Amino acid sequence: MNSIIEKPTIAAIATPPGRGGVGVIRISGAEALTMLKQLCCSDRTLQPRMATLTSWLDAGGDILDQGLSLYFPAPYSYTGEHTVELQGHGGPVILRALLDRLYQLGCKPAEPGEFTRRAVENGKMDLAQAEAVAACIDAATIRAGKQAQRQLQGAFGQHIELLMQQLTSLVAHVEASLDFPEEEIPALYFDQLAEKMQQQLIMPIRAMLDSAPLGERLFDGATVAIIGAPNVGKSSLLNALAGRERAIVSDIPGTTRDVLEVDFEIHGIPVRLADTAGLRISDDLIEQEGVRRAELTAAHADATLFIADASRPETWDCAIDADIFMMNKMDLAHSNIPERFIAASVADGVGVEEVKDALATTLGDIEIADESMMVTRERHRQNLLEALSCVEAGMHTLHSEEKLEITAMQWRHAWSALGGILGIGDVEHILDRVFSEFCIGK
Numbered sequence: 001m002n003s004i005i006e007k008p009t010i011a012a013i014a015t016p017p018g019r020g021g022v023g024v025i026r027i028s029g030a031e032a033l034t035m036l037k038q039l040c041c042s043d044r045t046l047q048p049r050m051a052t053l054t055s056w057l058d059a060g061g062d063i064l065d066q067g068l069s070l071y072f073p074a075p076y077s078y079t080g081e082h083t084v085e086l087q088g089h090g091g092p093v094i095l096r097a098l099l100d101r102l103y104q105l106g107c108k109p110a111e112p113g114e115f116t117r118r119a120v121e122n123g124k125m126d127l128a129q130a131e132a133v134a135a136c137i138d139a140a141t142i143r144a145g146k147q148a149q150r151q152l153q154g155a156f157g158q159h160i161e162l163l164m165q166q167l168t169s170l171v172a173h174v175e176a177s178l179d180f181p182e183e184e185i186p187a188l189y190f191d192q193l194a195e196k197m198q199q200q201l202i203m204p205i206r207a208m209l210d211s212a213p214l215g216e217r218l219f220d221g222a223t224v225a226i227i228g229a230p231n232v233g234k235s236s237l238l239n240a241l242a243g244r245e246r247a248i249v250s251d252i253p254g255t256t257r258d259v260l261e262v263d264f265e266i267h268g269i270p271v272r273l274a275d276t277a278g279l280r281i282s283d284d285l286i287e288q289e290g291v292r293r294a295e296l297t298a299a300h301a302d303a304t305l306f307i308a309d310a311s312r313p314e315t316w317d318c319a320i321d322a323d324i325f326m327m328n329k330m331d332l333a334h335s336n337i338p339e340r341f342i343a344a345s346v347a348d349g350v351g352v353e354e355v356k357d358a359l360a361t362t363l364g365d366i367e368i369a370d371e372s373m374m375v376t377r378e379r380h381r382q383n384l385l386e387a388l389s390c391v392e393a394g395m396h397t398l399h400s401e402e403k404l405e406i407t408a409m410q411w412r413h414a415w416s417a418l419g420g421i422l423g424i425g426d427v428e429h430i431l432d433r434v435f436s437e438f439c440i441g442k
Helices: 032-040 092-104 114-121 127-138 142-152 155-179 187-210 212-220 234-242 285-300 352-362 378-396 401-422 428-435
Strands: 010-013 020-028 052-057 063-072 083-090 222-228 260-266 269-275 303-309 324-328 341-343
Touching: 010 092, 010 114, 020 032, 020 092, 020 114, 032 052, 032 063, 032 083, 032 092, 052 092, 063 092, 083 092, 114 127, 114 428, 127 142, 127 155, 127 401, 142 155, 142 212, 155 187, 155 401, 187 212, 187 378, 212 269, 212 378, 222 234, 222 285, 234 260, 234 269, 234 303, 234 324, 234 352, 260 352, 303 352, 324 352, 341 352, 378 401
Parallel strands: 222 269, 222 303, 303 324, 324 341
Antiparallel strands: 010 020, 020 083, 052 063, 063 083, 260 269
């Protein structure tokens, strides 16, 4: 993995589509510097990692653009290969012309994520760090961005490496027992192995898996449906949570007839909040369709928030299995309120923060001692689940000397599952899947 494999020199635009003040083209491969010299029609020597003002020419010698050229020699570059960056004007026509000229000179178009894939293959980062590159780009909240940076700096990978090292040590003890079958091994020896496995592998992996609901939603987001009878304050709550007047608020029942969605965040979790039509029996065909859509939205939401009106007990019963119950208009209450409800008065701003906290908890927000261990991708969660399953399966046969080989085999499988997170082992199909989600130029 650390040996640099020479591949075709690739090029791509690294800045987003559209017009901008600056546009960047990235070139990576053994011929990157040669390509730059041909593009400039010059043998001028560039100092590594020093921006140099250059003119880039077309095939006829006319200037296509002028800007800064930077050269990063291998292996001290992002990809581990010779890399050149052209920083010019951000007009799409000019960038496209420069890229086409590089193709004429022999560069190949970069595939999605190919620069980062080469960085992984050349040992510049592990696969978890590569996925963090995409997470940094896609982060919708500051909390998600900070978490992506922790993983990009390698903190998550270091935790996985530590688990793998500890597992290697424990497997070695089992292998040693297999190598000397004539020796009588005391039960205490296996008890100590089991205790170490519990403390060093099982408990840390379970703690990481506990973080997965929050970690995945930091990047994938969540949908929350607000349901309840007409005129209980659903639209008012949506406006209060969103911090702006997004929904029409009216005393007329049936004002909201379709699902209205608004994006915001709760405790750093990106949330799409859906205000639905009031749930009631109606002869109005349009309102009936609104109720049907409300029920469908609630069925597919990550969390459902049911609102009732404290002054109207007939609104308190919820036919849908909701996650959070809020009693609005508490200033008008004239009877005892069921304990499951959060007391609120949205018009006065009372109870809104409590609702936010309840939503965050429902969506998986938990206190994590070390957020660098947070699991943020389904692929990582599945690998950890596989590793945990193999570790626990090996524990079942640990105390049986006739089945010790099964224990060793299961624990080796667990090691491979953990290694798959970092891209260790035969993971070509994983690389193909991961980097197909990247943007071209990264």
